[in-house]
Amino acid sequence: MEGCTDRDAFKARVPVVTYEDLRPEIERIANGDRSNIISSHPISDSGTSAGERKLMPTIEDELDRRQMLYSLLMPVMNLFVPGLDKGKGLYFLFIKSETKTPGGLPARPVLTSYYKSDHFKYRPFDAYQVYTSPTPAILCTDSFQSMYSQMLCGLLVRTEVLRVGAVFASGLLRAIRFLQLHWKELARDIETGTLSAKVVEPSIRAAVAEVLEPNPDLAAFVAAECAKDNWEGIITRMWPNTKYLDVIVTGAMAQYIPTLKFYSGGLPMACTMYASSECYFGLNLRPMCDPSEVTGFHNAAPQFRFVRRKNVLLSIDSDKTDEAELQAAVERAARLLAPYGASIVEYTSEADATTIPGHYVVYWELMLKDCREGLWPEAAVFERCCLEMEEALNSVYRQGRNGDAIGPLEIRVVRGGTFEEVMDYAISRGASINQYKAPRCVSFGPIIELLNSRVLSKHFSPACPKYGPPKK
Structure with a gap:
């Protein structure tokens, strides 16, 4: 078989396997075995997926590949929505708590690994990837402090925001619900130029202090809009230059589409890439089309739509119940x-x-x-x-x-x-x-x-x- 390059030989040597096929080897790695079991590269992390979390060994080079894919997303989007380098993205991004395997490797969700990596924390400036949320807010495990400061910073630059998003549609709707519950406190902070005492994390307070100053006019606007009984189109009322929503609305997330349309005034929803916790598959070269129209081919590369997770009965966010x-x-x-x-x-x-x-x-x-x-x-x-x-x-x-x-x-x-x-x-x-x-x-x-x-x-x-x- 040495030197063979045909498809059948590859399939014979590298058969399709399931997680259960690899579980014994993965457990050896998790328990501290550092020999070349699955990869010749050292395992740096242990990502997680599925209902009861499944461990997925990760190497440092994988983050390099993911970073390269991220860098391609906005140039593709700019073909459909020009000028995205002239404004900012309001993204509600969060990390989750982590544990360690018996062998000492960190075990955490894949996105948490990325946000906590140097690739994200010390990323070079990119005009297409300017976020309103301070990095310390994204890296705070306290969900209230993180959401409060991300929402506040997004409101402070409301006219500069060109796109609004989260990883999942459910996350963006939680942000809107948070605004419904806390707009009075947020407006007060904007009016006085002082951050709520409920946000105690020093790194967040320092980051917000760099952009927060008294703005009575903005505070009055936020209060007036949020006090209205009708919240239809609240996203475009708060962030009037928003061109699209950047959220996953396929699979189980499709159930949130009507609510997102209500709150956004019918803004288009873009899904920018094909990805899962296990791996990233590629770019969506038609990100602004309806998910049901993604299917077919781009040259010889398949285009497909995500229908559902296998054997999953119920799902609200990242949960999967069979x-x-x-x-x-x-x-x-x-x-x-x-x-x-x-x-x-x-x-x-x-x-x-x-x-x-x-x-x-x-x-x-x-x-x-x-x-x-x-x-x-x-x-x-x-x-x-x-x-x-x-x-x-x-x-x-x-x-x-x-x-x-x-x-x-x-x-x-x-x-x-x-x-x-x-x-x-x-x-x-x-x-x-x-x-x-x-x-x-x-x-x-x-x-x-x-x-x-x-x-x-x-x-x-x-x-x-x-x-x-x-x-x-």
């Missing part, structure tokens, strides 16, 4: 109903993106052994069931809940016979009665409407599930 995980969570919560003689007949779920942040909704149809009045479980029992389900979900979900990425899980109890009606509806649309099974997740509008019209009660998780911060 059917088996949801089933286990429901079974765990159902045990709390046993003392009341209640059991779950059937269930389904949806990722509700109409709230900010979005949250999981689980529909339960119950059966009682004793139907006498007064034996129905009280509201507090269902609330405990919500929290019990959250405790059973993966660490990425629980981390998102302990931050501000995911809202409290909700259980909606529906009346008896509801899932029979769902089945009847599915059969009326052509489903086979012999092969029908209740869907464990629904996104089809008429079925969601049917479920919601049969709701008897709604219950939310009363607290965040346990998620311990990494030990220092």
Whole structure:
């Protein structure tokens, strides 16, 4: 095989593998083995992905390759939106907490690795990559201090902002919700030229002090716009020169498109590259088109659209919950109903993106052994069931809940016979009665409407599930 360059020989020597195929080697690296197991280059980091975080060894050269790809994004965008080097980008960027593997390698999300690297912190000036957010704010793990200072700095240069974005659509909507909750404090800071005492990180205070000075006119404008009941088009009202939104709106993030259109006044949404935690695939050479039109070829290079994550049932942000995980969570919560003689007949779920942040909704149809009045479980029992389900979900979900990425899980109890009606509806649309099974997740509008019209009660998780911060 030596010296062969044909495709079949390559496939024979380098077969397609899954994470499970490589898990033993990855665990050796995580546990401290520094021999040339997967790469001849030293492993510098251990990125993470998927529901229960999967470790992905990374070498220093990989950040060089990613940096090179980043440098190509804006020149491509400039072909469609000229003049992007004449203004700034308001991007809400955040890092997440990290741990260490038993062998001492840092284990953290891929973007956290990039933001904390010298590649990002000491990047050379690029007129196409001027951000309004100070680097210390992006590198702060306290979500309030980070968001507050990034929003404040974005407001201070509102007319210079040419694009607004975040990694995921959900992150940009969280920023808008943050503005709804804290505009009075932000306006006060702008008026007085002093940063809120709630922001205590010295590096952030020093960075913000360089751009913050009293501006009563701007403060009055922010207050007047945010005090209005109608927030339609708030992005273009706050940042009037915004040409597009730079966010991922494919896959599970597509559920946020209507809300983003409402808040942006219909601005175009650009997805600039093909990427995943495992690797970056390439550039999107048609970033301004609808995701459904990305497909086809550019010369011999394939163009494709991201449809969904494999085996993922529910996703709000970076969380990924599959059917088996949801089933286990429901079974765990159902045990709390046993003392009341209640059991779950059937269930389904949806990722509700109409709230900010979005949250999981689980529909339960119950059966009682004793139907006498007064034996129905009280509201507090269902609330405990919500929290019990959250405790059973993966660490990425629980981390998102302990931050501000995911809202409290909700259980909606529906009346008896509801899932029979769902089945009847599915059969009326052509489903086979012999092969029908209740869907464990629904996104089809008429079925969601049917479920919601049969709701008897709604219950939310009363607290965040346990998620311990990494030990220092």
